[in-house]
Amino acid sequence: MILKLEPEEKDMLDGKYGKAAQKSMEILTTLGEIFDAECMIDVLCVQIAGVSYANLGEAGLEFLSELAEDGKVRVLTTLNPAGMDRENWRALGIDEEFAKNQNRAIDAFAKMGIITTCSCTPYLIGNVPHYGQHIAWAESSAVCYANSVIGARTNREGGPSALAAALTGRTPKYGYHLDKNRHGEVLVEINASVKGTDEFGVLGKIIGDKLVELRKKIPYITGIHTATVEELKSFCASVATYGGTALFHMEGVTPEYNKYPKPSEIVFKINNDDLDKTRVELIDDDVEIDFVSIGCPHATIHEIAEIARLLKGKKVKKEFWITTARPTKRIADEAGYSKIIEEAGAKFAADTCCVVAPIKGRFKAIMVDSAKACYYGRAKNKFKVKIGTIENCIEEAVK
Numbered sequence: 001m002i003l004k005l006e007p008e009e010k011d012m013l014d015g016k017y018g019k020a021a022q023k024s025m026e027i028l029t030t031l032g033e034i035f036d037a038e039c040m041i042d043v044l045c046v047q048i049a050g051v052s053y054a055n056l057g058e059a060g061l062e063f064l065s066e067l068a069e070d071g072k073v074r075v076l077t078t079l080n081p082a083g084m085d086r087e088n089w090r091a092l093g094i095d096e097e098f099a100k101n102q103n104r105a106i107d108a109f110a111k112m113g114i115i116t117t118c119s120c121t122p123y124l125i126g127n128v129p130h131y132g133q134h135i136a137w138a139e140s141s142a143v144c145y146a147n148s149v150i151g152a153r154t155n156r157e158g159g160p161s162a163l164a165a166a167l168t169g170r171t172p173k174y175g176y177h178l179d180k181n182r183h184g185e186v187l188v189e190i191n192a193s194v195k196g197t198d199e200f201g202v203l204g205k206i207i208g209d210k211l212v213e214l215r216k217k218i219p220y221i222t223g224i225h226t227a228t229v230e231e232l233k234s235f236c237a238s239v240a241t242y243g244g245t246a247l248f249h250m251e252g253v254t255p256e257y258n259k260y261p262k263p264s265e266i267v268f269k270i271n272n273d274d275l276d277k278t279r280v281e282l283i284d285d286d287v288e289i290d291f292v293s294i295g296c297p298h299a300t301i302h303e304i305a306e307i308a309r310l311l312k313g314k315k316v317k318k319e320f321w322i323t324t325a326r327p328t329k330r331i332a333d334e335a336g337y338s339k340i341i342e343e344a345g346a347k348f349a350a351d352t353c354c355v356v357a358p359i360k361g362r363f364k365a366i367m368v369d370s371a372k373a374c375y376y377g378r379a380k381n382k383f384k385v386k387i388g389t390i391e392n393c394i395e396e397a398v399k
C-alpha cells in the first residue's frame with residue numbers, strides 16, 4: 001500500500017515547517033510504510049514515555065535538544081513519569097548529578113511546549129480523549145486504558161514516534177486506529193469474584209501470561225460485572241506488562257464490548273484457584289520488606305484518601321512512597337490528605353515511581369498492590385516482591 005500524504009504533510013517532509021517537523025514526519029512516514037498505512041490521521045493528544053534520564057542517557061538528551069531547537073508541539077502533550085520528584089527529589093534520596101540531568105531533559109521537553117506533568121495516568125489529569133478519538137500515547141498501561149476503558153484509539157508508541165506525533169499533530173493510520181484490528185481474539189471466562197487493585201493485577205497477569213502462550217493480543221473477558229477506575233488501571237498495567245496487551249474488551253464494562261463479534265474459537269477459564277496460585281507467584285519467599293510503594297499506575301485521589309484514612313494517627317517504620325501525578329498531589333494537599341500522610345512519615349513521590357526512579361540497590365524487598373510493580377521490581381531493580389491490598393501495604397509499613 002502506498003502511504004498518501006496531504007499537502008501540509010508533504011511540506012513538513014520537505015522541511016517547510018522546520019527541522020523538527022521534518023525529522024518527525026520522516027519518523028512517521030517510515031513507520032507508516034513499515035505498517036502499510038494508507039494515510040496519516042490527526043491526533044487529539046499525545047503522551048510521551050522514556051522521560052527518565054536513566055532511560056534517555058546523553059544520546060536521548062541530544063536527540064531531544066536537536067528537536068527542541070525549532071520544534072513546537074501542535075497538540076496537548078504530557079509526559080510519562082520521570083526519574084525523580086521534581087520538587088521533593090532530595091527527600092527521596094536522589095543524587096544531585098541525576099537531578100541536574102533529569103532537569104535538562106525536562107527543560108528540553110518544556111521548550112517544545114510539552115506540559116511537563118509527568119504521569120502514567122494522563123487520563124486522570126486532563127489529558128483525556130473521548131470514545132473513538134485518535135491519540136498517540138506511549139505508556140503501555142495508559143495505552144491499554146485509553147483503547148479499552150475509554151474506547152479511544154492508539155497504538156503503543158515509542159518515545160520518538162510519540163514525540164513526532166506531538167510535533168506534527170499526526171500519526172500513521174494503522175493498527176489499533178482501524179476497526180478491523182480491534183476485535184477480541186480469545187474468550188476469557190472469569191468464574192471468580194475479583195476485587196481490589198491487587199486482585200485485578202493478579203488477573204491481568206493470568207490473562208497476560210496466557211495470551212503470550214497463545215500468541216494472541218486481544219482478550220474478550222466475561223464474568224466481571226463491575227470494576228472501579230482503580231481496578232481497571234491496575235488490570236491494564238498488568239495485562240499490558242505480562243501480555244503486551246494494548247486492548248481488551250470486558251463484557252458489560254468497556255464501551256466496545258458489543259461492537260465486534262464475541263470470539264468463540266479459543267476459550268479459557270479462570271477460577272478462584274487460579275487467582276490464588278498466581279498471587280503466590282507474586283510473593284517471594286523469605287521477604288523482609290524495607291520499602292512500600294503504592295501508586296503503580298499513579299494513585300488516584302480516591303486511593304490517596306484511602307491511604308490517609310488508614311494512616312491517620314499512625315507512624316510508618318519503613319520507607320513508604322505514594323507515587324502520583326502532581327495535580328493529584330495538589331488536590332490531596334487541599335483536601336488535607338497530604339498532611340495526614342506526611343505526618344505518618346510516608347512520602348509523596350510525584351512525577352515519578354518506584355520503577356523509573358534510580359533506586360536499584362537501595363532496598364531489598366518491596367511491597368506493592370500492583371502486579372506490574374512486582375514484575376519491574378524484580379526485573380529492573382532486583383528487589384524481592386510481595387503483593388497485597390492497600391490495607392496490607394499500610395499494615396506492613398507501620399509494622
Ligand code: F3S
Nearest residue numbers: 120296297298353355
Ligand atoms: Fe506508572 Fe511507573 Fe507503574 S510509570 S504504570 S507507576 S511502573
